[in-house]
Amino acid sequence: MGTTYRSGKYRVERDLLDEEGLEAIAQRKIYSDTHPRLTERLKDSLRCTVPKLKQRIVHSLPVLYWLPRYSIWEYGMPDLISGISVGIMHLPQGMAYSLLASLPPVFGLYTSLYPALVYFFFGTSRHISIGTFAVLSIMVGGVTERLAPDSNFLIANGTNLTAGQVDIQARDLYRVQVAAATTVLGGLIQVVLGLVRFGFVGTYLSEPLVRAYTTAAAAHAVVAQLKYIFGVSPKRFSGPLSLVYTLVDVCSLLTKTHLPTLVVSAVSMTFLISAKELNSFLSPKLPVPIPVELITIVAATLISSYTQLSSNLTISVVGEIPSGLSPPSLPNVHVFGEVVGDAFALAIVGYAISISLGKTFALKHGYKVDSNQELVALGLSNAVGGFFQCYSVCSSMSRSLIQESTGGKTQMAGIVSAVIVLVTILKLGPLFQELPKAVLAAIVFVNLKGMFKQYSDIPQLWRNNKIDLAVWLVTWVATMLFNLDLGLAASIVFALLTVIFRTQLPTYSVLGQIPGTDLYEDIETHRGVREIPGITIFRSSSTVYFANADLYLEALKEKSGLDISKMIIYKRREEAKQRRRERRAERRAQRQAKREKRAQSAMQAAAPETVLSVEEEEAVSRWNDPSSNEGAAPGENGGGNGTVFVIPDSARHADEQGRWEYLKGGAPDCASLGSVSELQDEGSSSEDTLSRDLERVSLGSLGKWTWDVHSIVLDLSTANFIDTVAIKTLRSIFRDFDEISVDVYMAGCQAKVVEHLEVGGFFTESVTKRHLFVSVHDAVLYCQNHRGAATIRKVEDFTGSVLTF
Numbered sequence: 001m002g003t004t005y006r007s008g009k010y011r012v013e014r015d016l017l018d019e020e021g022l023e024a025i026a027q028r029k030i031y032s033d034t035h036p037r038l039t040e041r042l043k044d045s046l047r048c049t050v051p052k053l054k055q056r057i058v059h060s061l062p063v064l065y066w067l068p069r070y071s072i073w074e075y076g077m078p079d080l081i082s083g084i085s086v087g088i089m090h091l092p093q094g095m096a097y098s099l100l101a102s103l104p105p106v107f108g109l110y111t112s113l114y115p116a117l118v119y120f121f122f123g124t125s126r127h128i129s130i131g132t133f134a135v136l137s138i139m140v141g142g143v144t145e146r147l148a149p150d151s152n153f154l155i156a157n158g159t160n161l162t163a164g165q166v167d168i169q170a171r172d173l174y175r176v177q178v179a180a181a182t183t184v185l186g187g188l189i190q191v192v193l194g195l196v197r198f199g200f201v202g203t204y205l206s207e208p209l210v211r212a213y214t215t216a217a218a219a220h221a222v223v224a225q226l227k228y229i230f231g232v233s234p235k236r237f238s239g240p241l242s243l244v245y246t247l248v249d250v251c252s253l254l255t256k257t258h259l260p261t262l263v264v265s266a267v268s269m270t271f272l273i274s275a276k277e278l279n280s281f282l283s284p285k286l287p288v289p290i291p292v293e294l295i296t297i298v299a300a301t302l303i304s305s306y307t308q309l310s311s312n313l314t315i316s317v318v319g320e321i322p323s324g325l326s327p328p329s330l331p332n333v334h335v336f337g338e339v340v341g342d343a344f345a346l347a348i349v350g351y352a353i354s355i356s357l358g359k360t361f362a363l364k365h366g367y368k369v370d371s372n373q374e375l376v377a378l379g380l381s382n383a384v385g386g387f388f389q390c391y392s393v394c395s396s397m398s399r400s401l402i403q404e405s406t407g408g409k410t411q412m413a414g415i416v417s418a419v420i421v422l423v424t425i426l427k428l429g430p431l432f433q434e435l436p437k438a439v440l441a442a443i444v445f446v447n448l449k450g451m452f453k454q455y456s457d458i459p460q461l462w463r464n465n466k467i468d469l470a471v472w473l474v475t476w477v478a479t480m481l482f483n484l485d486l487g488l489a490a491s492i493v494f495a496l497l498t499v500i501f502r503t504q505l506p507t508y509s510v511l512g513q514i515p516g517t518d519l520y521e522d523i524e525t526h527r528g529v530r531e532i533p534g535i536t537i538f539r540s541s542s543t544v545y546f547a548n549a550d551l552y553l554e555a556l557k558e559k560s561g562l563d564i565s566k567m568i569i570y571k572r573r574e575e576a577k578q579r580r581r582e583r584r585a586e587r588r589a590q591r592q593a594k595r596e597k598r599a600q601s602a603m604q605a606a607a608p609e610t611v612l613s614v615e616e617e618e619a620v621s622r623w624n625d626p627s628s629n630e631g632a633a634p635g636e637n638g639g640g641n642g643t644v645f646v647i648p649d650s651a652r653h654a655d656e657q658g659r660w661e662y663l664k665g666g667a668p669d670c671a672s673l674g675s676v677s678e679l680q681d682e683g684s685s686s687e688d689t690l691s692r693d694l695e696r697v698s699l700g701s702l703g704k705w706t707w708d709v710h711s712i713v714l715d716l717s718t719a720n721f722i723d724t725v726a727i728k729t730l731r732s733i734f735r736d737f738d739e740i741s742v743d744v745y746m747a748g749c750q751a752k753v754v755e756h757l758e759v760g761g762f763f764t765e766s767v768t769k770r771h772l773f774v775s776v777h778d779a780v781l782y783c784q785n786h787r788g789a790a791t792i793r794k795v796e797d798f799t800g801s802v803l804t805f
Contacts, residue, residue: 016773016778016781016785017774017775018770018771018772018773018774018782019749019754019769019770019773019774020768020769020770022774023769028751059373060373060376061121061122062121062122062123062370063120063121063411066410070412074409075409075410076412078406078407078408078409079407079410079416080413080416081287081288081406081407082402082403082404082407082408082409082413083403083412083414083415083416083417083419084288084416084420085288085289085406086129086399086402086403086408086414086416086417087416087418087419087420087421088291088420089291089294089398089399089402090109090112090131090132090399090417090420090421091109091112091293091294091420091421091424092294092296092297092440092443093108093112093132093293093396093398093399093443093447094108094109094111094112094131094132094421095108095109095297095318095440096293096440096441096444096447097132097133097137097444098111098137099225099228099437099441099444100134100137100138100140100141100221100225100444101137101138101140101141101179101391102140102141102144102145103141103144103172103175103176103179103391104172104176104321105318105321105432105440106321106322106425106429107179107389107390107391108132109421109424109429110325110326110388110389110390110425111131111385111390111391112132112417112418112421113390113418113421113422113425114381114384114385114388114390115130115131115381115382115385115390116129116130116131116381116414116415116417116418117414117415117418118377118380118381118384118385119377119414120411120412120414120418122376122377122380122381123373123374123378123411124358124368124370124373124374124377125354125357125358125361125369125374125395125411126361126362126367126408126409126410126411127358127361127365127400127403127404128354128357128358128361128395128400129395129396129400129402129403129414130354130378130381130393130394131393131396131399132391133350133353133395134217134218134221134447135213135214135217135221135349135484136346136349136350136391136392136393136394137221137391138220138221138224139217139342139345139346139485140179140183140346140391140392141224142220142238142483142484142485143182143339143342144175144179145175145236145238146238147174147175147178147335147338147339148171148175148178149236150171150236151236152171153166153167153168153170153174154166154167155167176389177331177335178332178335178339179389179391179392180329180331180332180386180387180390180391181332181333181335181336181386182335182339182342182343182346182386182391183331183343183346183382183383183386183390183391183392183393184331184382184386184387185331185336185340185343186344186346186350186379186382186392187347187378187379187380187381187382187383187384187385187386188379188383189343189344189347189379190347190375190376190378190379190382191376191379191380191383192379193347193375194372194373194374194375194376194377194379195376197372198372198375199355199370199371199372199373199374199375201348201351202348202351202352202371202375204495204496205348205349205492205495206468206495207356208457208461208469208472208475209471209472209475209491209492209495210352210353210356211454211472212454212472212473212475212476212479212491213476213487213491214353214451214454215451215452215454215455215476216476216479216480216487217451217479217484218448218451218452219243220479220480220484221444222444222445222448223243223247223250224246225441225444226247226250227250228265228316228437228440228441229261229262229265229438229441229442229445230250230253230254230257230258230261230262230265231257231258231260231261231262231315231316231438232250232253232254232256232257233253234249234250235249237249239483240481240483240486241481242483243480243481243483244481258314258315260309260313260315261315261316261436261438262438264300264309264315264438264439265438265439265441265442268296268300268438268439268442268443269442269445269446271296272292272293272296272442272443272446273449275292275295275296276292276446278290279292288406289402289405289406293443293447296439296442296443297435297439297440297443301431301432301434304317304434304435304436305434309434309436310434315436316436316437316438317434317436317437318432318433318434318436318437319433320430320433321429321430321432321433323425323429324425324426325388325425325426326388326389328387328388329387329389330387331386341485342485345484346392347379347382348488349394349488350378350392350394351375351378353394353395353397354378354394354395355369355371355374355375357397357400358374358395361400378393378394381393397450398447398450403417457472458473467498467502470494470498471491471494471498474490474494475487475491475494475495478490478491478494479491500547502542503542503543503545503547503548504542504547504548504551505548505551506540506542507540507541508538508539508540508541508552508556508558509522509523509524509525509538509539509541509559510522510523510531510536510537510538510539510559510560511523511529511537511538511539511776512526512529512530512531512532512537513529513530513532513780514526514528514529515528515529515530518775518776518777520715520776520777522539532783533708534708534711534783534784534787535709535710535711535780535783535784536559536560536711536712537712537715537776537779537780538555538559538560538712538714538715539714539715539717539718540552540718540719541718542718543718543719543720543721543722544722544726544729544730545721545722545725545726546723546724546725546726549725549728550729552726552729553732553733556712556733560709560712561707561709562707562737562742564736564737564739564740565736567739567740568736568739571739571740707740707742709742710741710742710743710783710787711742711743711744711745711783711787712737712742712744713744713745713746713747713773713776713779713783714730714733714744714746714747715747715748716746716747716748716749716753717747717749717750717776719749719750719753720750720753721752721753721756722756722760723756724760727756727757727761727762730746730762734766734767734771738766743783743786743787744771745771745772745779745782745783746771746773746779747772747773747774747775747778748774748776749772754769
């Protein structure tokens with residue numbers, strides 16, 4: 001074996017390698033060495049050593065790894081600046097997004113505090129900001145309003161319910177319990193999934209799905225804030241098409257718009273949009289971004305307090321914000337059964353958003369994010385936060401970008417932002433009691449601008465990938481029509497179906513060789529390849545498994561031109577007919593022998609034996625002698641071409657035409673054979689016609705079918721696993737094609753696929769590892785060496801000369 005390199009080219013000389021030869025050379029390990037038994041794996045996982053214990057503790061508490069290495073001089077000031085910037089953003093977003101969750105604003109501040117502290121100890125990302133997020137807030141709001149609608153808290157006046165008056169305090173208290181219970185349950189789901197190492201579940205939410213889902217969720221958030229923008233009170237709808245019903249109801253109430261509230265909303269949005277655009281323009285020149293939202297709520301609170309907007313113009317304001325922290329309390333476990341579906345949706349969506357942001361920053365800054373530990377960290381943040389009346393959290397894109405762009409290095413920035421929120425809750429909370437809700441709604445509107453920009457994905461996906469576009473559109477439509485929980489489920493199902501369909505309907509192709517190389521490409525898409533005579537190389541672009549095994553077999557029949565099923569059925573029928581004919585012929589021969597025996601006995605009894613003269617015996621001898629020219633057809637030599645004629649076995653009358661039996665060939669009469677000159681004329685074709693005929697020289701025939709293939713090579717290099725159904729399909733392919741003397745080989749099998757074949761009992765005495773080759777080229781050379789001689793003999797018989805390929 002040798003290799004020569006010269007000016008970008010290489011030449012390899014080695015023996016042909018099948019799987020047995022490869023295992024001998026590579027010294028493949030036995031299955032038990034690479035796959036320990038379950039009991040051994042359990043013992044190893046339960047075995048405790050000091051290094052192993054230390055590793056597990058550090059893995060479970062990542063803060064123990066990076067905090068001792070924390071450099072105050074290097075990271076302290078960037079984390080401080082970043083934390084203050086993010087903490088300032090937490091305040092307006094926490095209060096604004098709590099309106100999306102249909103909760104009092106103070107609980108948005110709680111949600112910005114406790115989960116960030118928990119994530120500091122258990123999280124592995126250095127740059128994401130944990131807290132409120134618009135999508136999760138609107139999902140929580142759907143749960144709270146469904147289980148605690150206003151109609152359940154109408155104030156009773158004797159036996160009658162006072163129309164339009166709601167016990168807001170009782171309603172908000174129950175909604176907080178529902179939100180906290182949902183958050184705790186969702187957090188527990190995330191912790192369990194993380195402990196069982198189910199972090200890969202986030203990969204099922206592709207980027208088009210997540211972007212379409214967040215875009216549709218932004219539309220839900222906008223519709224939910226319309227009542228605060230216009231100062232109207234639409235009905236609460238739930239279930240499918242609730243977004244449409246709510247939008248229709250809001251439109252019907254536009255004539256009752258509260259103009260002072262609309263003016264506050266319009267002024268707030270105009271200021272926010274203008275300030276954010278100015279912020280973007282000046283961002284390269286500013287060390288930290290301008291806290292536009294904080295300036296807005298401070299200015300709106302001051303104006304509302306001095307002008308008494310709530311009492312003079314009846315503008316809805318935030319209301320009482322209690323100072324101090326509330327004690328922890330147990331969640332209301334009685335609602336777990338009603339919110340388990342919503343909790344699972346919150347767990348999956350929150351994790352998908354967090355891990356996508358975390359991996360983005362980790363790739364940019366060169367560190368690793370553990371998906372399973374992130375799932376545990378996020379689950380603990382939710383579960384612990386739920387005991388302190390927080391609702392579901394995840395990373396925020398806007399805050400995370402601020403934390404990263406302002407120089408944040410570690411989660412110390414999260415601690416600083418939590419301190420900012422804590423000071424606000426303890427000392428500054430009551431100052432925001434006169435803040436108009438319309439201003440918070442305007443903040444939500446403006447912050448959703450980035451999500452609405454995701455509609456630009458549609459033309460881009462149209463140009464790049466139609467299937468991803470279909471996922472995007474189906475996700476958006478399903479989320480808009482079926483609400484956030486059912487929309488997410490429908491979107492995931494559709495995304496998985498696209499994967500199944502793409503593997504179930506792959507591209508099947510016949511490969512040809514690029515001349516002078518060991519490379520093989522699709523003959524339909526490459527003009528510079530040629531098909532190997534007598535060999536069909538078949539490849540699927542996907543792995544073979546139960547969903548496409550039948551399609552794989554049908555495609556092989558179509559591409560090879562051999563309808564093997566019908567051919568085998570025909571062969572079976574013909575064999576059955578032949579057996580019946582043989583049995584009938586045997587019975588007729590027995591009856592004929594009996595009749596001849598009786599006739600001979602009768603003739604011997606009735607007449608003396610007939611004696612032939614010497615001349616008659618010589619004539620019969622000449623007719624039956626194959627070396628004699630007598631008795632041959634005119635102009636032919638009876639023995640020269642292997643054709644034998646015999647004298648009729650019965651006497652002929654003088655007026656009866658001669659009938660000769662053609663024993664070697666297939667034509668019953670001499671007339672059907674044609675003259676010698678006609679046969680020679682048929683053989684005197686032009687060289688071009690002969691060349692075309694050689695390309696499709698028949699290597700076998702059965703009934704109406706003929707084929708020019710002696711070997712089939714199945715390229716399985718694209719298969720990464722193989723199941724029992726596929727093994728049965730491959731076994732039937734080997735068996736069926738062997739019926740018509742066509743050899744089948746496999747090439748390019750990965751080691752895992754070979755193991756699956758071994759465990760599945762694929763190999764037998766007739767089908768061994770010698771039918772598996774390390775590459776397509778090895779299989780082709782083997783076929784040419786072993787069955788190529790048959791092709792040459794066929795061509796020699798066809799042309800009268802020997803050609804080689």
